[in-house]
Amino acid sequence: MENKVxxxxxxxxxxxxxIAETLLKNGYRVAVSSRKAExxxxxxxxxxxxxxxxxxxxxxxxxxxxxxxxIDKISERFGRLDVVIANAGMGVFKPVDELSLEEWNSMIExxxxxxxxxxxxxxxxxxxSQGLYxxxxxxxxxxxxxxxxxxxxxxxxxxxxxxAAMLDLRKFGIRALTIMPGSVSxxxxxxxxxxxxxWKLQPxxxxxxxxxxxxxxxxxxxxxxEIRPSRPxxx
Ligand SMILES: NC(=O)c1ccc[n+]([C@@H]2O[C@H](COP(=O)([O-])OP(=O)(O)OC[C@H]3O[C@@H](n4cnc5c(N)ncnc54)[C@H](OP(=O)(O)O)[C@@H]3O)[C@@H](O)[C@H]2O)c1
Numbered sequence: 641m642e643n644k645v646x647x648x649x650x651x652x653x654x655x656x657x658x659i660a661e662t663l664l665k666n667g668y669r670v671a672v673s674s675r676k677a678e679x680x681x682x683x684x685x686x687x688x689x690x691x692x693x694x695x696x697x698x699x700x701x702x703x704x705x706x707x708x709x710x711i712d713k714i715s716e717r718f719g720r721l722d723v724v725i726a727n728a729g730m731g732v733f734k735p736v737d738e739l740s741l742e743e744w745n746s747m748i749e750x751x752x753x754x755x756x757x758x759x760x761x762x763x764x765x766x767x768x769s770q771g772l773y774x775x776x777x778x779x780x781x782x783x784x785x786x787x788x789x790x791x792x793x794x795x796x797x798x799x800x801x802x803x804a805a806m807l808d809l810r811k812f813g814i815r816a817l818t819i820m821p822g823s824v825s826x827x828x829x830x831x832x833x834x835x836x837x838x839w840k841l842q843p844x845x846x847x848x849x850x851x852x853x854x855x856x857x858x859x860x861x862x863x864x865x866e867i868r869p870s871r872p873x874x875x
Contacts, residue, residue, distance in 0.1 A: 645718040647671045650728030652683035654826030658843020669693035701728045701754030707761040721765040726755040727776040731791040751794035770813035775802045822868030
């Protein structure tokens, strides 16, 4: 059988790019997307050094038609889709009385509605392949914190959405699961990955977790996974 095809939203940097690199090294075929054309191009060049089985294109998960076109591109190139990783996300951290409507909407539309758009656009192909649908939520989907209203609301939402979708989709042989990471070194919220991030999880740790899940027997479904750095920040 040909190698499985994996689509990663927000796969051009940070966690998504790290997952893409690890899965390509494991022999999978990988498609990545995000909004910025220059990041898509850079990711395509970097990933193509690992394997020719790479597809990269722009898509905005806030726009359903954009995700539909993304899935069509994957289908055209690879003829199948086995794993969807709804990873694209962003956060604005402010006290609730200072959070603007625009900031609230951007988090809900990207982190929550975007995850639904990606599933809705891909679910027919996942039914065919009896595939996996993975959301990258967060420990912020179970722990609330100051300045986190919009982000917490979106990530608590993703956890609830994925768990309910898991019950709907397992009837079709699709396994849906959510991964809830703690701190990961990435470009999230303007972070610049550097030595100060060595205590955090690294993007490839998430890639290795997913590679391990892909090796599991199809009767196994780890439906909700919390993962965090084993030691806290020493600052
Ligand atoms: N870093 C952490 O500590 C941490 C912890 C737990 C969970 N997470 C979650 O992990 C996921 C990945 O974040 P990250 O840490 O890797 O951050 P990142 O380095 O900032 O990467 C985010 C990715 O998402 C893309 N993206 C943002 N908005 C998008 C949209 N509307 N449509 C398509 N792509 C979009 C970005 O590209 P463009 O800007 O070019 O679109 C980028 O490729 C997010 O869901 C985040 O909430 C992160």
